[in-house]
Amino acid sequence: MSPTSPVIVTLPDGAERPFPGPVTGAEIALSISKSLAKEALAIRIDGQLRDLSFLVTTNAQVSLVTRSDEEALDLIRHDAAHVMAEAVQALYPGTQVTIGPAIANGFYYDFARPTPFTPDDMQKIEAKMREIVAANRPFTREEWPRAQAITYFQDKGEKYKAELITALPNDAAISIYRQGEWLDLCRGPHLPSTAKVGTAFKLMRLAGAYWRGDHRNEMLQRIYGTAWRDDKELKAHLTQLEEAERRDHRRLGKEMDLFHLQEEAVGSIFWHPKGWMLWRVLENYVRDRISAAGYVEVRTPQLIDRVLWEQSGHWEKFRAAMFTAIADEDKVLALKPMNCPGHVQIFRQGIKSYRDLPLRMAEFGACHRNEPSGALHGIMRVRAFTQDDAHIFCTEDQITSESVAFCRLLESVYRDFGFTDISVKFSDRPPVRAGSDAVWDRAESALRAAVEAARLPYTLNPGEGAFYGPKLEFVLRDAIGRDWQCGTLQVDFVLPERLDAEYVGEDGAKHRPVMLHRAILGSMERFIGVLIEHYAGRFPIWLAPLQVVVATITNDADGYGGEVAAALKKAGLRVALDTRNEKINLKVREHSLQKVPVLVVVGNREAENRAVALRRLGGKDQEIMALDEAVAKLREEARSPAGDRVPDSPF
RNA sequence: GCUGCCUUAGCUCAGUCGGUAGAGCAACUGAUUCGUAAUCAGUAGGUCCGCGGUUCGAAUCCGCGAGGCAGCACCA
Numbered sequence: 001m002s003p004t005s006p007v008i009v010t011l012p013d014g015a016e017r018p019f020p021g022p023v024t025g026a027e028i029a030l031s032i033s034k035s036l037a038k039e040a041l042a043i044r045i046d047g048q049l050r051d052l053s054f055l056v057t058t059n060a061q062v063s064l065v066t067r068s069d070e071e072a073l074d075l076i077r078h079d080a081a082h083v084m085a086e087a088v089q090a091l092y093p094g095t096q097v098t099i100g101p102a103i104a105n106g107f108y109y110d111f112a113r114p115t116p117f118t119p120d121d122m123q124k125i126e127a128k129m130r131e132i133v134a135a136n137r138p139f140t141r142e143e144w145p146r147a148q149a150i151t152y153f154q155d156k157g158e159k160y161k162a163e164l165i166t167a168l169p170n171d172a173a174i175s176i177y178r179q180g181e182w183l184d185l186c187r188g189p190h191l192p193s194t195a196k197v198g199t200a201f202k203l204m205r206l207a208g209a210y211w212r213g214d215h216r217n218e219m220l221q222r223i224y225g226t227a228w229r230d231d232k233e234l235k236a237h238l239t240q241l242e243e244a245e246r247r248d249h250r251r252l253g254k255e256m257d258l259f260h261l262q263e264e265a266v267g268s269i270f271w272h273p274k275g276w277m278l279w280r281v282l283e284n285y286v287r288d289r290i291s292a293a294g295y296v297e298v299r300t301p302q303l304i305d306r307v308l309w310e311q312s313g314h315w316e317k318f319r320a321a322m323f324t325a326i327a328d329e330d331k332v333l334a335l336k337p338m339n340c341p342g343h344v345q346i347f348r349q350g351i352k353s354y355r356d357l358p359l360r361m362a363e364f365g366a367c368h369r370n371e372p373s374g375a376l377h378g379i380m381r382v383r384a385f386t387q388d389d390a391h392i393f394c395t396e397d398q399i400t401s402e403s404v405a406f407c408r409l410l411e412s413v414y415r416d417f418g419f420t421d422i423s424v425k426f427s428d429r430p431p432v433r434a435g436s437d438a439v440w441d442r443a444e445s446a447l448r449a450a451v452e453a454a455r456l457p458y459t460l461n462p463g464e465g466a467f468y469g470p471k472l473e474f475v476l477r478d479a480i481g482r483d484w485q486c487g488t489l490q491v492d493f494v495l496p497e498r499l500d501a502e503y504v505g506e507d508g509a510k511h512r513p514v515m516l517h518r519a520i521l522g523s524m525e526r527f528i529g530v531l532i533e534h535y536a537g538r539f540p541i542w543l544a545p546l547q548v549v550v551a552t553i554t555n556d557a558d559g560y561g562g563e564v565a566a567a568l569k570k571a572g573l574r575v576a577l578d579t580r581n582e583k584i585n586l587k588v589r590e591h592s593l594q595k596v597p598v599l600v601v602v603g604n605r606e607a608e609n610r611a612v613a614l615r616r617l618g619g620k621d622q623e624i625m626a627l628d629e630a631v632a633k634l635r636e637e638a639r640s641p642a643g644d645r646v647p648d649s650p651f
Numbered sequence: 652g653c654u655g656c657c658u659u660a661g662c663u664c665a666g667u668c669g670g671u672a673g674a675g676c677a678a679c680u681g682a683u684u685c686g687u688a689a690u691c692a693g694u695a696g697g698u699c700c701g702c703g704g705u706u707c708g709a710a711u712c713c714g715c716g717a718g719g720c721a722g723c724a725c726c727a
Contacts, residue, residue, distance in 0.1 A: 208655065208721095215652075337727075551687090554685060585686090592687095603685095604686095
């Protein structure tokens with residue numbers, strides 16, 4: 001095509017605009033309106049985001065990106081990273097730049113410099129960034145020959161940049177973006193100039209990060225920033241961070257007296273009475289749900305001889321994370337990191353028939369894993385935790401139906417906590433795996449059929465499956481939009497083999513069962529942490545460790561208050577009685593801060609009429625009603641979504 | 652585990668230049684008996700994370716260790 005041939009661009013509204021020859025994004029914008037030319041930040045050409053200076057040489061679908069477009073955010077953030085890199089190099093000569101991408105909510109840049117940055121430095125860097133933005137330097141793109149680019153960065157002492165270019169494919173164009181004097185290797189695209197970054201950015205934190213994300217490499221210094229289209233968005237984001245901090249389960253756990261951690265038992269939790277009540281309510285809820293779903297519950301040993309872990313493969317693969325103990329001078333026992341080998345031992349007791357399958361074996365299994373110290377986080381990531389674990393022993397034919405049933409159960413459980421936005425990650429065969437390709441084909445298609453039958457949206461997580469089989473990971477979104485990975489479903493052909501589980505089939509021959517590893521909450525500890533943050537400590541009444549406080553106004557009402565509390569307790573409610581000689585204002589305040597869902601206030605008026613005054617958490621008004629009515633009402637409200645407890649007999 | 656920061660009363664935190672520590676809340680005692688988010692007064696409470704060093708003198712400066720926080724790596 002000759003450079004003079006006409007170019008026709010099609011705008012999003014379908015309008016076609018002819019140009020006599022190649023045309024830049026900026027020129028297209030100008031041809032539409034002066035104001036668009038001013039506001040345009042980049043151009044999308046046949047779906048590809050490009051610089052405004054990009055020359056359109058062939059007919060194409062184009063749309064101009066302005067600040068009002070959501071996708072402007074990535075450009076702003078990426079450019080903010082460049083501006084930060086320039087600021088850092090201006091202030092701290094000799095600092096090497098490495099990479100600096102846009103990320104969710106902002107950007108970062110990794111620097112190599114012998115002296116660590118201080119919070120004070122961050123302020124200086126941010127001030128310098130604002131200067132560079134104000135200077136409104138145009139971003140310009142250049143393409144350099146590969147060798148020249150390598151030599152340039154090497155001569156400047158930028159060994160990381162030189163390494164990045166060396167790693168690029170031989171035929172790749174080496175693009176360089178300049179902003180005034182400063183330049184950086186970058187794929188682009190960029191905004192027209194530094195001023196377009198705007199002022200709605202803020203440097204957030206300093207952190208270490210390994211070069212190329214590999215812990216064997218040297219550690220770089222990462223500076224994180226957040227950047228938005230305008231101050232309102234920035235402020236909303238900062239408010240959201242404050243909200244997350246306000247909900248932090250470590251803070252609420254302390255304030256609400258649920259649990260504590262201390263250094264003599266790092267990674268293990270001291271559950272206080274209220275926290276443990278919350279645990280028990282949650283555990284019993286799950287127990288009721290899985291019992292109704294046809295599971296049997298078991299309990300397997302904490303300490304198991306290493307011989308069994310050698311058979312299962314854990315000793316070889318996960319030895320480093322396993323705690324051990326010595327018995328009888330020289331016998332090595334390991335604290336179980338998982339429950340599956342134990343469950344196989346129960347399965348192996350006696351002869352199993354195909355008629356016993358599917359066998360759904362559940363355990364609130366207390367596991368220990370020696371997690372790296374830096375991984376520990378409140379009660380969310382600990383070394384001693386309890387899985388709501390179960391293994392479904394079934395035939396290959398049963399994989400799909402069992403998986404669908406599990407997905408339904410999981411969805412229903414999540415819904416009971418108000419989690420309705422659930423996504424699924426499908427992790428398929430990893431490069432290093434056990435089992436034949438034919439078996440993997442079957443396992444993967446069965447699992448895919450299940451996730452599709454359950455009508456859950458899923459994304460592919462290629463190569464991330466467990467070595468013994470593909471897995472689904474269930475991610476729920478909480479009340480303030482954060483994602484938490486909780487449930488899992490894994491198909492396993494390997495452990496039954498290694499631990500020699502078998503059943504007698506219809507044909508009278510012995511067969512290997514398949515094991516489905518599955519958890520809904522994941523870990524009790526972590527899920528409770530998620531619940532605390534999701535509800536901001538204001539648990540629904542069925543879950544609240546303390547559901548009702550009966551508070552008396554004067555000690556004259558203490559006798560009646562005791563009667564009220566006893567009646568509520570008899571109705572199955574978790575009640576406390578507050579007869580302290582304190583003003584009702586103080587009692588209301590304290591129990592509200594403790595986030596007790598219902599406050600029953602009784603004074604002489606109520607005592608005379610055998611009535612109560614109900615005050616709900618967060619509410620201002622009171623509801624006066626007869627005691628009997630209140631007891632019935634609260635009993636109804638506090639009913640577990642799993643229904644009333646029934647004697648546990650799955651047999 | 653790695654990098655940086657932090658650790659002072661039960662809790663939240665202040666503590667200047669190195670001169671042996673302070674507030675609010677909580678606790679305890681007393682008064683008060685009160686109608687829906689803090690009644691008043693008084694009392695007591697400290698191995699300033701631990702160990703070592705510098706110094707006439709260390710909460711403060713230095714080293715080592717522990718724990719915590721943020722991120723990275725890890726998360727079977």
